[in-house]
Amino acid sequence: MIFGRCMRAGSPAEIFLAFLRLGLTAFGGPIxxxxxxxxxxxxxxxxxxxxxxxxxxxxxxxxxxxxSSQLGFALGLRRGGGILGxxxxxAGFTLPSALLLLVCALVAGRMQGPLGQALLHGxxxxxxxxxxxxxxxxxxxxxxxxxxxxxxxxxLCLVLLVPQSLVQLGVIALGALAGLLLCRQAPITAxxxxxxxxxxxxxxxxxxxxxxxxxxxxxxxxxxxxxFSAFYRAGAFVFGGGHVVLPLLQARLVTPGFLGEHxxxxxYGLAQAVPGPLFTIAAYLGAAMAAASHASGALVLAAxxxxxxxxxxxxxxxxxxxxxxxxxxxxxxxxxxxxxGANAAVLGLLGAALYTPxxxxxxxxxxxxAVAATGFLLLTVWKAPPWSVVLLLAALxxxxx
Numbered sequence: 001m002i003f004g005r006c007m008r009a010g011s012p013a014e015i016f017l018a019f020l021r022l023g024l025t026a027f028g029g030p031i032x033x034x035x036x037x038x039x040x041x042x043x044x045x046x047x048x049x050x051x052x053x054x055x056x057x058x059x060x061x062x063x064x065x066x067x068s069s070q071l072g073f074a075l076g077l078r079r080g081g082g083i084l085g086x087x088x089x090x091a092g093f094t095l096p097s098a099l100l101l102l103v104c105a106l107v108a109g110r111m112q113g114p115l116g117q118a119l120l121h122g123x124x125x126x127x128x129x130x131x132x133x134x135x136x137x138x139x140x141x142x143x144x145x146x147x148x149x150x151x152x153x154x155x156l157c158l159v160l161l162v163p164q165s166l167v168q169l170g171v172i173a174l175g176a177l178a179g180l181l182l183c184r185q186a187p188i189t190a191x192x193x194x195x196x197x198x199x200x201x202x203x204x205x206x207x208x209x210x211x212x213x214x215x216x217x218x219x220x221x222x223x224x225x226x227x228f229s230a231f232y233r234a235g236a237f238v239f240g241g242g243h244v245v246l247p248l249l250q251a252r253l254v255t256p257g258f259l260g261e262h263x264x265x266x267x268y269g270l271a272q273a274v275p276g277p278l279f280t281i282a283a284y285l286g287a288a289m290a291a292a293s294h295a296s297g298a299l300v301l302a303a304x305x306x307x308x309x310x311x312x313x314x315x316x317x318x319x320x321x322x323x324x325x326x327x328x329x330x331x332x333x334x335x336x337x338x339x340x341g342a343n344a345a346v347l348g349l350l351g352a353a354l355y356t357p358x359x360x361x362x363x364x365x366x367x368x369x370a371v372a373a374t375g376f377l378l379l380t381v382w383k384a385p386p387w388s389v390v391l392l393l394a395a396l397x398x399x400x401x
Contacts, residue, residue, distance in 0.1 A: 009079065009080060009081045010047075010079040010080055010085065011080070012080055012084045012085060012087075012088040013088070015076045015079055015080050015085050015088040015089050015092070016088040016089070016091060016092040017092065018040070018041075018045070018089075018092065019072060019076065019088070019089045019090075019091075019092030019093040020092035020093075020095075020096070021040075021092075022036055022037070022040060022072075022092070022093055022275075022276075023092050023093040023094065023095065023096040023097065023275060023276045024096050024275060025275055026093070026275045026276060027275045027385055027386065027387055028385060028386060029242070029278065029386065030066070030067055030068045030241060030242050030277070030278070033068035033071075033072075033277070034057065034067070034068055034071065037053075037068070037071060037072065037075065038053060041053070041075055047075065047078075047079050048075065048078065056071055056074050056075070057071060058330065059074070059319070059322065059323070059326050059330070060074065060319065062330065062339055063315065063318050063319060063322060064236060064237055064238050064239045064314070064315065064318065065235065065236075065238055065312075065314060065315020065316070065318060065319070066235075066238065066242050066277050066278070066279045066312070066315055067241070067242075068242075068277055069090065069093065069094065069277045069279060069312060069315065069316075070315050070316065070319045072089045072090065072093045073086040073087075073089055073090050073316055073319060074086070074319060074323070075089060076088055076089025076090065077089075077197060077198070077320075078197065081197050082197050083320075086316070086320075090312070090316070093276055093277065094276060094277060094279075094280060094308070094312070096274075096275060096276055097271075097274040097275055097276030097277065097280040098276075098280040098282075098283040098304070098308055099283075100274045101267070101270060101271060101274060101280055101281060101283045101284035101287075102283045102284065102287050102301075102304050104267075104270050104284060105267070105283070105284045105285075105287035105288040105291060105300075105304070106287060106291060106300070108120070108263070108266065108267075108288065115398060118397050118398045118399075119394055119397055119398050120262060120263075120266040120397075121262075121362070121397045122269075122371075122393050122394040122395065122396055122397020122398060123265070123266040123268075123269030123270055123390070123393075123394055123397070124262065124265040124266060124269060124358075124361060124362035124397075125269075125362050125363075125368060125371050125372045125375065125393050125396075125397060126268075126269035126272055126375060126389065126390050126393045126394065127265045127268045127269045127272075127358050127362060128354075128358055128359060128362050128363060128372040128375070128376075129372050129373075129374075129375030129376040129378075129379060129389060129393065130243070130268075130269070130272050130375075130379065130386065130389075131243060131246065131350065131353065131354045131358050132354060132372070132376045133376060133379040133380050134241065134243035134350060135347070135350055135351050135354055136376075136380060137380075138241060138243075138347050138350065139152070139347060142343045142344055142346075142347045143344050143347055147178075147182035147183055147344075148179075148182075148183060148340060148341070148343075148344035149344070150182075151175050151178050151179070151182070151341055151344040151345055151348070152344045152345065152347040152348040152351065153348065154174075154178075154345075154348065155171040155174075155175060155344070155345040155346070155347070155348025155349060155352075156348035156349075156351040156352045157348075158170075158171055158348075159171060159247075159348065159349055159352040160352050160355065160356070163356075168237075168247060168248060168251055168349055169237060171345050171346075171348065171349060172237055172239065172342050172345050172346060172349075174345065175341045175342045175343075175344055175345020175346070175348075176338040176339070176341050176342040176345070177338075177341065178341045178344075178345075179337045179338045179339065179340045179341015179342060179344070180334060180337050180338050180341065182337075182341065183337045183340035183341050183344075184333055184334075184337045185336075185337075185340070198320055198323045198324055199324070200324050200325075202320065203320060203321045203322070203323060203324045203325065204321070206317045206318075206320040206321035207317070207318075207321035207322075209317055210236075210314060210317040210318055210321060213229075213232055213313070213314070214232075214233070214236070216228065216229040216232070217229065227286070227303065227306050227307065227310070228306050228307075228309070228310040229310070230252040230253060230258075230310070231249075231252075231282050231285075231286070231306075231307045231308075231309075231310030231311040232310040232311070232313060232314055233248075233252065234248040234249045234252055234311060235279065235310065235311035235312060235313065235314045235315060236314035236315075238315070238346075239339075239342050239343050239345075239346045242277065242278035242279055243278065243350060244346045244349060244350050245278070245279060245281075245311070246268060246350065246353050246358070247349045247350060247352065247353035248349075249264075249281075249282075249285065250264060250353065250357055253285060253289070254357065258289050259285060259288060259289050259292070261357045261361045262361060263288055263292075264285070264357070265357065265358060265361055265362060267281055267284040267285055267288060268281060269390060269393075269394075270284065270390070271284065272386040272387070272389070272390050273386065273387045273390035273391070274387075279311050279312055280308065282304075282307040282308045282310065282311040282312075283304040283305075283307060283308045284304075285307055286303040286304040286305075286306060286307025286308065287300050287301075287303055287304040287307075289303060290302075290303035290304075371393055371396050371397070372393075374392075374393075374396075375389045375392070375393050378392070
């Protein structure tokens with residue numbers, strides 16, 4: 001099997017409209033998105049067969065970045081026969097939630113009264129429940145044995161004891177090294193061949209661009225390039241799921257003082273209530289920072305667009321760069337072991353973020369503990385849709401519970 005079978009190439013417009021439908025309706029987070037993609041493009045439309053879909057999914061879960069967005073880009077890339085198809089898929093799936101969060105950022109700046117502050121506090125409690133759910137679920141998949149649990153615990157302790165942004169990258173690197181030594185289980189079994197409309201030359205150029213963009217300086221944040229760099233560096237190190245972007249963004253935006261913790265967590269809570277990928281929180285954060293500096297409407301839109309491009313670009317460049325080499329790479333035991341260790345380490349990062357800034361900023365007393373625990377149990381035990389939990393906890397916050 002070569003990348004699944006396709007009856008004919010699709011136009012960018014066809015691909016955009018197919019993914020736009022999902023961008024407007026795909027609630028539930030990355031795992032749910034993968035199910036929606038399978039239903040729509042494997043079973044309903046027949047754009048790819050089951051083994052091909054499984055192979056693409058394995059690639060996107062191996063790479064850092066937002067797995068569901070990368071998978072959608074890969075499906076569009078294949079269907080359209082090139083980059084335009086991938087971009088059409090990305091735009092259709094991403095723009096609905098990005099535009100909704102942009103509007104929320106503009107409205108949030110006008111909510112300065114007691115009712116608005118209570119709503120924002122409710123959204124912060126949503127973040128507590130959602131991050132706790134992510135830690136709970138990712139523990140079972142990313143740290144199911146003693147070596148990986150130990151790597152996760154060590155990462156959590158190191159981040160809490162040395163609260164510096166560079167420590168987070170060091171934890172991921174040390175996790176990968178520990179994985180090489182401790183996590184050499186049997187590699188993933190290949191089910192076929194993953195190839196596509198990407199030449200090795202184009203792949204090499206994508207990987208080179210991925211590395212060159214790290215040279216953009218982080219100083220002069222509102223100079224434009226520094227703005228892009230902050231989101232690019234966060235998006236480049238998201239292993240294990242979209243929720244891991246929370247501590248990485250917090251270190252690059254909140255710690256330097258570009259955005260307040262309360263606004264940051266409110267945006268994270270709002271991102272749970274919209275369909276599409278969690279990474280579209282970048283549109284909210286970029287717009288919120290520009291609005292806070294009293295920028296013009298055009299600059300607010302530009303800031304949101306730059307942030308959105310910055311956070312998604314590294315994962316998409318890596319996908320294009322690795323695609324032609326994936327067959328050989330996925331069978332290499334060392335690559336698999338390093339990724340197991342890195343994924344366990346980022347679980348530790350997310351666990352540390354659950355304590356600070358999520359818990360320390362949102363929970364002010366016993367009533368807040370009760371509200372956050374309610375949201376957590378609704379998500380994990382009753383399997384309530386995230387948007388309904390957002391509405392409930394926001395309402396409780398406004399009611400002063």
